[in-house]
Amino acid sequence: MHLIGFIILGLIAGWIASQIVDNGGKGPILDIVLGIVGALVGGQIFLALGFAPGGGFLYSLFVSVVGAVIILVAYHALLGRRRL
Template sequence: MHLNTESLLVILLVGVVAGWLAGQIVRGAGFGLIADMAIGIVGALIGSWLLPQLHIALGSGIVPATANATIGAIILLLIISVVRGGGRRNFWRR
């Protein structure tokens, strides 16, 4: 697979947006721009694997890709929070 500059910029943009959204949804999970981007990109990988396993199809395009990455990033942030000892409380913003 060959990525051109435009594809790479779209992937990074989706990663930044998804990481930021997940950080806003999950309490105390914002890690800064670079870490949020990495969490968003890893979240996109998690979401693109997990959602088809659950027979969930969001569609194609940038908005469904961002939603998919955000769902994966939220799952990743919840796992990070549990591993770091945050427990199950105080995940969601009120």
């Protein structure tokens, strides 16, 4: 997948994960970062569980969202839900 594809997938996964975890995005940049990190984390988790890499866009999106949810929960656990 090309860099632009990773960014788009990261944006979508980060936004979906933000909606699942706290019903609000963290801003486009943080959503992209969380989505990309989530894709890496999710990929490693699914690989460790014995799932083969690949599978198309929907599989990649699912794996990325699962990883991004995990990252977002850890983000909230470490930094708390501070409101200004």
